[in-house]
Amino acid sequence: MSEGGRDRQLGMGRRITRRDFLNGVSIGVGGAVLGSKAGLFGALEGSALNTEAKAVGASGAAASDYPPALTGMRGSYDATYKYAHALRDDAFWDLAPKPSETTESYDLVVVGGGISGLAAAYFYRQKAGKNARILLLDNHDDFGGHAKRNEFTAGNRLVLSYGGAQSIESPEQYSKIAKDLLTELGIDTSVFYKAYDQKLYSNLGTAVFFDRETFGQDRMVVGLNTTPWPEFLAQAPLSAAARRDIARLYTDKKDYLPGLTREQKRAKLAKISYADFLTKTCKLTPEALPFFQTYTHDLFGVGIEAVAALSCYEAGDDYGAIEYAGFDGMDLGEREKQEPYIFHFPDGNASIARLLVRSMIPAAIPGHDMYDVVTARADYSQLDRSSSAVRIRLNSTVVKVRHDGPAASAKQVHVLYMCDGKLQGVRAGHVVMACYNMMVPYLCPELPQKQQEALKYGVKVPLVYTHVAIRNWQAFEKLGVQHIVSPGSYHCYTSLDFPVSLGEYRFPSHPDEPAVLFMLRTPCKPGLPARDQYRWGHMELYQTPYATFERNIRDQLGRMLGPQGFDPARDMAAITVNRWSHGYAYEYSTLWDPDFDSEEQPCVIGRQPFGRITIANSDAAATAYTNAAIDQAWRAVGEISSQ
Numbered sequence: 001m002s003e004g005g006r007d008r009q010l011g012m013g014r015r016i017t018r019r020d021f022l023n024g025v026s027i028g029v030g031g032a033v034l035g036s037k038a039g040l041f042g043a044l045e046g047s048a049l050n051t052e053a054k055a056v057g058a059s060g061a062a063a064s065d066y067p068p069a070l071t072g073m074r075g076s077y078d079a080t081y082k083y084a085h086a087l088r089d090d091a092f093w094d095l096a097p098k099p100s101e102t103t104e105s106y107d108l109v110v111v112g113g114g115i116s117g118l119a120a121a122y123f124y125r126q127k128a129g130k131n132a133r134i135l136l137l138d139n140h141d142d143f144g145g146h147a148k149r150n151e152f153t154a155g156n157r158l159v160l161s162y163g164g165a166q167s168i169e170s171p172e173q174y175s176k177i178a179k180d181l182l183t184e185l186g187i188d189t190s191v192f193y194k195a196y197d198q199k200l201y202s203n204l205g206t207a208v209f210f211d212r213e214t215f216g217q218d219r220m221v222v223g224l225n226t227t228p229w230p231e232f233l234a235q236a237p238l239s240a241a242a243r244r245d246i247a248r249l250y251t252d253k254k255d256y257l258p259g260l261t262r263e264q265k266r267a268k269l270a271k272i273s274y275a276d277f278l279t280k281t282c283k284l285t286p287e288a289l290p291f292f293q294t295y296t297h298d299l300f301g302v303g304i305e306a307v308a309a310l311s312c313y314e315a316g317d318d319y320g321a322i323e324y325a326g327f328d329g330m331d332l333g334e335r336e337k338q339e340p341y342i343f344h345f346p347d348g349n350a351s352i353a354r355l356l357v358r359s360m361i362p363a364a365i366p367g368h369d370m371y372d373v374v375t376a377r378a379d380y381s382q383l384d385r386s387s388s389a390v391r392i393r394l395n396s397t398v399v400k401v402r403h404d405g406p407a408a409s410a411k412q413v414h415v416l417y418m419c420d421g422k423l424q425g426v427r428a429g430h431v432v433m434a435c436y437n438m439m440v441p442y443l444c445p446e447l448p449q450k451q452q453e454a455l456k457y458g459v460k461v462p463l464v465y466t467h468v469a470i471r472n473w474q475a476f477e478k479l480g481v482q483h484i485v486s487p488g489s490y491h492c493y494t495s496l497d498f499p500v501s502l503g504e505y506r507f508p509s510h511p512d513e514p515a516v517l518f519m520l521r522t523p524c525k526p527g528l529p530a531r532d533q534y535r536w537g538h539m540e541l542y543q544t545p546y547a548t549f550e551r552n553i554r555d556q557l558g559r560m561l562g563p564q565g566f567d568p569a570r571d572m573a574a575i576t577v578n579r580w581s582h583g584y585a586y587e588y589s590t591l592w593d594p595d596f597d598s599e600e601q602p603c604v605i606g607r608q609p610f611g612r613i614t615i616a617n618s619d620a621a622a623t624a625y626t627n628a629a630i631d632q633a634w635r636a637v638g639e640i641s642s643q
């Protein structure tokens with residue numbers, strides 16, 4: 001079939017007009033709810049669908065300028081990095097417009113409106129009082145950083161999902177500071193034991209989709225980790241040797257490093273990759289490696305050849321769907337006890353961001369508690385009002401942060417940012433940099449050289465969280481699966497969304513209802529050192545047009561679910577590709593990084609205060625979690641002197 005014919009079959013560019021599908025409002029499939037505002041910021045990407053511009057938002061009103069309801073390419077869409085990349089390439093200042101006169105001044109300016117920036121503003125306000133004047137600047141059209149909200153309207157109902165930060169992971173492990181913040185925002189994590197329907201999917205399991213490009217034929221095999229291994233593998237398009245070895249590794253409880261103490265085993269596993277552990281230590285045939293290759297993608301953003309075997313052991317299972325083979329008889333000691341993975345607002349940690357905003361600018365997010373925040377429609381016009389002590393200015397890329405005079409004695413900091421095509425300035429008593437670590441040296445060239453190098457050390461992990469609104473989830477019900485692991489496909493994992501009902505929001509709990517699918521893609525280049533793989537992934541993401549994502553999503557869902565009656569041309573309502581080229585904070589690896597003394601860690605050297613500038617963000621802890629973002633905000637605000 002020709003490419004054009006295949007595209008038509010997949011539904012590329014198809015209009016949906018059926019009234020039962022999208023509240024009676026026609027919408028370009030897969031795409032694009034981007035109206036004039038998004039167009040102004042250059043967010044439109046390759047797909048022809050992006051020329052469609054009508055959609056409905058949470059309230060059923062036109063949603064063309066409501067950021068959470070925008071679909072198509074989201075996350076770091078093109079306009080967000082235009083100026084930052086020009087700065088990096090030393091191409092910004094030659095072309096920069098003349099700065100407008102600086103008339104505004106604040107007690108605190110925060111660069112970055114993610115959880116860390118919002119928490120920094122919150123903590124500063126606690127310290128300096130409610131009248132403290134604070135401005136947050138962020139380069140996106142929505143606040144929250146990775147903690148973004150995705151909204152879809154399908155079949156007369158609102159379906160919520162998350163753009164990035166998914167869940168409050170292990171809240172018992174949070175520091176007192178982070179726990180207290182959640183409590184002050186009104187979040188009671190015990191509520192999720194009831195709000196998260198832990199029974200809904202209990203009859204659904206995990207399947208592996210073997211794709212023809214990698215495994216020679218398309219084949220869905222259901223029952224991963226529940227069907228006995230020999231039986232499960234008998235259906236897989238793998239060689240007899242691969243089947244035999246995989247089954248052996250999962251069923252033998254063997255110590256593959258006999259004669260070593262537990263400490264010696266752990267030390268050895270910290271220095272070899274999981275792929276090497278499988279083939280060299282456990283003698284798995286290399287033919288079986290493609291089956292395991294992407295097991296590590298979700299947590300580490302690279303494949304099993306680039307992740308230490310010990311890190312895989314410590315991670316336990318992932319997605320609640322896969323289990324690492326080979327460790328059962330190794331006696332490697334207790335794993336850290338994991339709390340259930342249920343602490344999930346329907347829009348993920350975007351609810352934390354929204355509650356932070358509500359606490360400082362109540363008019364922006366109506367309501368009072370963790371229940372009503374779920375369906376509250378944000379009023380973006382309230383974010384940047386001169387009458388408010390705290391202001392959030394979106395679509396604003398900071399390009400320079402410089403003390404007015406020597407850092408040790410300056411009384412103010414001058415902050416320049418691009419907004420609406422203009423170079424604008426504000427003055428601040430203090431600045432918290434809650435943006436990406438590696439960006440800081442470009443913004444603050446006056447920082448000491450050693451600190452700049454340390455800030456550039458970590459390379460953020462690229463990853464894509466795609467969400468697809470579908471007409472119903474009958475195909476999953478028929479297959480009997482919640483998760484599909486697809487090690488060779490464009491997206492390596494697909495699952496039904498977390499079943500959480502909170503406040504007035506009801507999760508689509510019947511297979512006939514519209515739902516949102518989660519799909520994960522982690523671009524990387526197996527064989528390179530991890531940080532080079534991440535750099536390679538950044539490039540891949542920037543060079544991939546939206547149409548390529550859309551075509552691959554449709555093709556993959558059609559091949560995986562078509563046999564159960566799913567038609568990608570008919571059954572998909574919208575696609576949101578949350579592209580995070582600069583995703584997780586870089587975490588140090590026993591495989592790739594030196595064994596840093598704690599004070600010599602690049603993140604510690606990089607986060608030192610400099611005059612009136614302090615540094616937050618989860619990068620400053622080299623830890624990719626919300627609690628780290630909060631803890632670093634607390635530290636950065638604590639370092640602000642009171643002069």
Ligand SMILES: Cc1cc2nc3c(=O)[nH]c(=O)nc-3n(C[C@H](O)[C@H](O)[C@H](O)COP(=O)(O)OP(=O)(O)OC[C@H]3O[C@@H](n4cnc5c(N)ncnc54)[C@H](O)[C@@H]3O)c2cc1C
Nearest residue numbers: 112114115116139145146165166167398435583618625626
């Ligand atoms: C896909 C994904 C899933 C995740 N899932 C989880 C999860 O389930 N649980 C969890 O705890 N953590 C998760 N995380 C980790 C997440 O990074 C942290 O939880 C937290 O949200 C990080 O907040 P932050 O404020 O430190 O950084 P960010 O969220 O990255 O915020 C920084 C902000 O600064 C902005 N910025 C950068 N440069 C500039 C500039 N020059 N001018 C203006 N603004 C700028 C950025 O665009 C961004 O908006 C996930 C991350 C990703 C990417």
